[in-house]
Amino acid sequence: MSPATPIREPTLRLCRWTYAALLLFCAAFPARGDSSFLVNTVPQNLDNFYHDLRERVASCQHNLAGGFYSVDNGTNTTSYCTNDPHRPSIIYLSGGNGTLSNMDIDCDGVQGGSQDDGRCSLGRSPDYQDATAFRDVIQSYNVGISDLNTYVHPYVVFGNSGSKPGWRTFDPTEYGVRPLSVMAVVCPGNKMVYGIWGDTNGDDGDKPMVGEVSIALATACWGKNMTGDNGYDGMDVLYVAFTGKDAVPGKNGADWAAKDYDTFERSIQGLGDKLVQRMRAGAGGRKVTSSWVVAGGVFAGGLWLAL
Numbered sequence: 001m002s003p004a005t006p007i008r009e010p011t012l013r014l015c016r017w018t019y020a021a022l023l024l025f026c027a028a029f030p031a032r033g034d035s036s037f038l039v040n041t042v043p044q045n046l047d048n049f050y051h052d053l054r055e056r057v058a059s060c061q062h063n064l065a066g067g068f069y070s071v072d073n074g075t076n077t078t079s080y081c082t083n084d085p086h087r088p089s090i091i092y093l094s095g096g097n098g099t100l101s102n103m104d105i106d107c108d109g110v111q112g113g114s115q116d117d118g119r120c121s122l123g124r125s126p127d128y129q130d131a132t133a134f135r136d137v138i139q140s141y142n143v144g145i146s147d148l149n150t151y152v153h154p155y156v157v158f159g160n161s162g163s164k165p166g167w168r169t170f171d172p173t174e175y176g177v178r179p180l181s182v183m184a185v186v187c188p189g190n191k192m193v194y195g196i197w198g199d200t201n202g203d204d205g206d207k208p209m210v211g212e213v214s215i216a217l218a219t220a221c222w223g224k225n226m227t228g229d230n231g232y233d234g235m236d237v238l239y240v241a242f243t244g245k246d247a248v249p250g251k252n253g254a255d256w257a258a259k260d261y262d263t264f265e266r267s268i269q270g271l272g273d274k275l276v277q278r279m280r281a282g283a284g285g286r287k288v289t290s291s292w293v294v295a296g297g298v299f300a301g302g303l304w305l306a307l
């Protein structure tokens with residue numbers, strides 16, 4: 001038997017450079033929805049979970065509180081759900097029967113700055129309030145901002161409070177979700193944005209509503225056609241909150257004083273990635289084979305580069 005022909009050194013080197021260039025390219029150009037608003041692709045385990053909910057494989061695993069509305073003139077079938085009622089690690093919204101939530105726009109907090117293009121100006125937001133729910137916490141960070149800015153911070157309105165008789169409420173802190181913790185928002189079309197739990201739904205309207213985010217977050221998902229009075233109507237947006245102190249970036253773990261959305265989003269990306277990875281693979285029971293194959297391939301490729 002003749003010995004196998006060895007691959008010639010220059011060829012090998014060329015392959016290595018090509019592989020390295022490809023990895024760099026993929027890292028430098030993540031999926032983008034709008035030219036100036038960073039959006040991520042959905043990690044495999046979260047994508048599986050999303051589809052399990054949509055296809056009613058998992059649906060609402062454990063219902064913590066129901067009777068909420070995502071659409072004003074819709075049904076009250078939206079619930080806060082969890083993966084485990086005894087030790088919840090995630091809390092998410094489910095609209096029932098394979099639906100999730102829509103995405104309305106919240107303009108609360110401060111405005112202004114280089115990204116304020118008027119889309120959230122006062123006249124355009126039906127329920128504008130000058131403060132977000134955790135403004136005191138933001139101020140206690142002492143990082144030079146007095147409140148969240150809807151154009152900069154990708155905040156999510158989560159939890160329902162109110163004192164009207166018979167009003168449906170839900171307080172995520174009772175289950176271990178902490179103010180200003182990182183959340184994951186999945187928009188259809190393989191788009192994911194890390195958000196901050198930054199506000200709560202009040203009882204100023206007629207019905208206990210859910211499914212609202214800052215204009216920065218909505219713009220990352222849908223583009224600049226989002227305004228204070230025009231959100232996204234599809235019932236297929238997933239909002240996931242994470243319990244525990246690990247989900248809180250705190251004073252130093254995020255660039256709170258960032259001047260633009262991209263800078264802020266990048267500052268919470270590492271923490272968001274960790275939280276999503278922590279979600280039990282196949283929360284809805286599916287295997288995550290394909291992501292392991294990809295990860296294994298990249299790892300093997302990395303070894304090959306290093307040798």
Ligand SMILES: *[C@@H]1O[C@H](CO)[C@@H](O)[C@H](O)[C@H]1NC(C)=O
Pocket residue numbers: 066067068076
């Ligand atoms: C939904 O609304 C109906 C009619 O208004 C009411 O009877 C029912 O109790 C509500 N469901 C929940 C879960 O709140």
Ligand SMILES: *[C@@H]1O[C@H](CO)[C@@H](O)[C@H](O)[C@H]1NC(C)=O
Pocket residue numbers: 073074
């Ligand atoms: C709900 O209201 C919107 C706008 O106000 C309207 O376009 C839609 O058709 C209504 N849906 C239902 C089910 O009444």
Ligand SMILES: *[C@@H]1O[C@H](CO)[C@@H](O)[C@H](O)[C@H]1NC(C)=O
Pocket residue numbers: 097098
């Ligand atoms: C649930 O969704 C399916 C299809 O998406 C629909 O055919 C069915 O009528 C829905 N059921 C209810 C109770 O809304």
Ligand SMILES: *[C@@H]1O[C@H](CO)[C@@H](O)[C@H](O)[C@H]1NC(C)=O
Pocket residue numbers: 222223225231232233
């Ligand atoms: C916003 O605009 C984009 C493309 O410009 C379009 O694909 C999308 O459907 C629009 N979204 C809404 C909610 O109007």
